[in-house]
Amino acid sequence: MTGTANGRGGTAAAPWRGEPGDTDTLLGRPAVGYLDEAAETLAAVKREILRKLAPEPGHRMLDVGCGNGTDVLELAGRVAPSGEAVGVDVNERAIEEALARSAGTGVPAAFATANAYALPFPDGRFDACRAERIVQHLADPVGAISEMVRVTRPGGRVLVADPDHGMWAPDLDDREAVRTVLTWWFDNIRNPWIGRRLPGLLRAAGLAEVQVTMMPVVLDGIAAADSLTGFGDAVRRAGELGVLPGARARALTRQIAAREADGGFLMFGAMIIAEGRKEG
Ligand SMILES: C[S@@+](CC[C@H](N)C(=O)[O-])C[C@H]1O[C@@H](n2cnc3c(N)ncnc32)[C@H](O)[C@@H]1O
Numbered sequence: 603m604t605g606t607a608n609g610r611g612g613t614a615a616a617p618w619r620g621e622p623g624d625t626d627t628l629l630g631r632p633a634v635g636y637l638d639e640a641a642e643t644l645a646a647v648k649r650e651i652l653r654k655l656a657p658e659p660g661h662r663m664l665d666v667g668c669g670n671g672t673d674v675l676e677l678a679g680r681v682a683p684s685g686e687a688v689g690v691d692v693n694e695r696a697i698e699e700a701l702a703r704s705a706g707t708g709v710p711a712a713f714a715t716a717n718a719y720a721l722p723f724p725d726g727r728f729d730a731c732r733a734e735r736i737v738q739h740l741a742d743p744v745g746a747i748s749e750m751v752r753v754t755r756p757g758g759r760v761l762v763a764d765p766d767h768g769m770w771a772p773d774l775d776d777r778e779a780v781r782t783v784l785t786w787w788f789d790n791i792r793n794p795w796i797g798r799r800l801p802g803l804l805r806a807a808g809l810a811e812v813q814v815t816m817m818p819v820v821l822d823g824i825a826a827a828d829s830l831t832g833f834g835d836a837v838r839r840a841g842e843l844g845v846l847p848g849a850r851a852r853a854l855t856r857q858i859a860a861r862e863a864d865g866g867f868l869m870f871g872a873m874i875i876a877e878g879r880k881e882g
Pocket of ligand 1: 673736
């Protein structure tokens with residue numbers, strides 16, 4: 603793992619890897635399990651993305667950074683029997699997992715190991731293209747979005763969804779300490795504020811009728827917050843690494859536990875869904 607200088611007296615091991623292919627583990631857990639849990643937590647977001655893409659039988663759909671292939675299989679069921687849903691991911695293990703899950707399902711799903719910056723498809727191949735929670739990690743979001751636009755047919759839709767990590771709001775009293783932990787933890791992600799940039803990026807990529815939707819992400823309980831964001835761990839590590847004075851981090855950890863005992867710790871944030879139509 604690479605280290606990220608945090609500028610507060612220590613170097614934090616990055617919990618999220620920002621480079622393509624570095625995603626075998628996420629928050630210290632195997633990526634396969636992490637993505638399945640995240641898919642449950644973000645089920646409403648995924649449903650909304652599906653609704654916006656409006657897949658119909660015969661459509662050809664692409665999911666860039668498809669991970670375990672969950673969304674591709676869902677799309678494939680909608681575009682069957684004559685259409686096709688394709689998932690690509692730079693991570694070979696993710697593609698192996700997706701292929702294993704699609705085997706025997708009978709739905710028209712295909713998967714390939716490929717980089718978002720160089721999609722192995724001709725221009726205009728797809729009716730719609732989606733990318734969920736990948737652009738936040740990319741060094742070149744513009745390059746990836748341009749590729750999505752290229753492989754989408756004129757009139758087709760391009761949809762990008764990412765969190766905005768500047769919006770996490772945990773229910774704790776020590777605002778200064780919370781702000782310090784959140785900034786340090788989520789700055790490990792290459793583009794932590796990408797959510798608010800997405801509509802502008804889609805317009806700059808030449809898409810028309812760009813729409814933006816903000817979906818709440820409600821993490822009800824420390825288990826849910828830890829599962830998606832590793833927040834409890836972030837507080838502990840902030841104390842260990844000197845991002846926060848140890849006593850202050852321990853006090854924050856105690857307050858999380860107290861909140862949890864007293865009706866439940868809550869943390870919320872947002873996913874931003876931006877979509878547009880390719881002109882022509
Ligand atoms: C947080 S996961 C999201 C996976 C999936 N979209 C989902 O919603 O479950 C991000 C995915 O993007 C993939 N990824 C990262 N950089 C990539 C790149 N340059 N090209 C293709 N995939 C990439 C990772 O391997 C990982 O599977």
